Amino acid sequence: MHLFGDEPTTRDRPRSAVTVRPRSRPVGKKRMKKSAGAFAALSLLTITTGLIDAATVLGFTVFAANMTGNIVFLGFSLGGSPEYALIPSVAALVGFVLGAWGAGFIVPAKLTPRPASTALGVQAVLIGIAAVIAMLSDAPGPTWQDWVILLILGAAMGLQNVISLASPVADMKTTVLTLTIAGIASELARGTQQRWGLRLVSIVLLLGGALGGTLIFLGLGMGWTLLAAALITAVGGVIFRSITTGDKWAADLTH
Template identity: 40%
Template sequence: MTPPTSSARSTLPQLLLLLSATTGLVDAASVLGLGKVFTANMTGNVVFLGFAAAGTPGFKVLPAVLALLAFMVGAWGAGGLARRHVDRTLRRWLIWAAVIEAGLLWIAAAISTRIDVAAQAPELAVLSVIVLTGFAMGLRNATVRSLKVPDLTTTVLTLTITGIAADMTGRVSPNFARRLGAVLSIFLGAALGATLLLHVGLAVPLILAGAMVLGATLLFARDPASAVPHRV
């Protein structure tokens, strides 16, 4: 889509920072609760898949493959959703994406109440949650990618951290605060997700992530900037 104008981005970075925090929540749930698999960060997942392929104890091929495939299908679905909302408002498109993502996370949370985290059983429930959260995060990642907001992908930090380090060698970029905010958002989300999982249960980080996704998007929808037409 054509990126929103600078005025149209008045609250969009704040929305994306909140979504970044939910990435930490989801990956805390997946890595700590679903058996060493990322469902938001696919770079880490490919690394885990390599460990599993080498026969490293504690890493499995099937969960990583399912997460990757679900993520890709979710990203593909996001493309179709975006095309169906061409010439409609940015608000309408993002709300639809948020409703789908939150719904998938909440269904995953409901299923996760049946999971014994220590035993990683029943296996079907574990794999179902991996697929649902992977699909949700693929949908989100592709949607955010279409927004083309620099340094706020909500799921990937490698280039963001590179930018922070590069800024330290000379004049600070105007995006420095945004980059630092993205890193802190995912860090805080991961810390909160881990705490909730350890002390309350696997479902809670997923419930909270879904609520934050939908709530933050609805807040952005109140901004007049969200009424701009969606363009591919």
């Protein structure tokens, strides 16, 4: 008991009022290894985005991963701009929607490694098919093969965007970096630069993928650029498959 307004001691307080500090657990080697695997897989997907968009922008003046740009290009085309054709933007957009729709059956709202691996396997196959079509298509000018390539690549990147959307690593986006750059700038103004690492890595990886994709495209052609993207995506799927853990598989990357 406490008298005359004295503060109650810990012993006098009800059990629910006693503050219990949780013990901090050191991150184990296995968990760190799993987080490193998730980081590696997401990094490879970011490089894939740069490769794919390098091939489609240089080859068709259209994006396969960035639908914001395609909507803008579609507006240019509808407005009568001769530099932007209607069919490429529509083909990529339709493929993207179909790919994202299909991914909804594979990838859960809260991403786990095994569904991610399955989705990336499908994505790698799609990109590989597009690569083969590009290598076999030698006809000059726009052809139906070009629209098929864009449709397939749009579907592949729709899959990847769903994976990125469901990923627990919010700062490791593999396709769109607009909010990433905005986050860095705003945190710089607030003086709360706590999550720069993954954001900067995403920017560098996408830039590197686009640079590498441009060099391969100009030197060897679209087919080899897409083949490189397919192989990198497949490796990312293998890495995800090797992560056998529960819902907290990427927890260490979120802090």
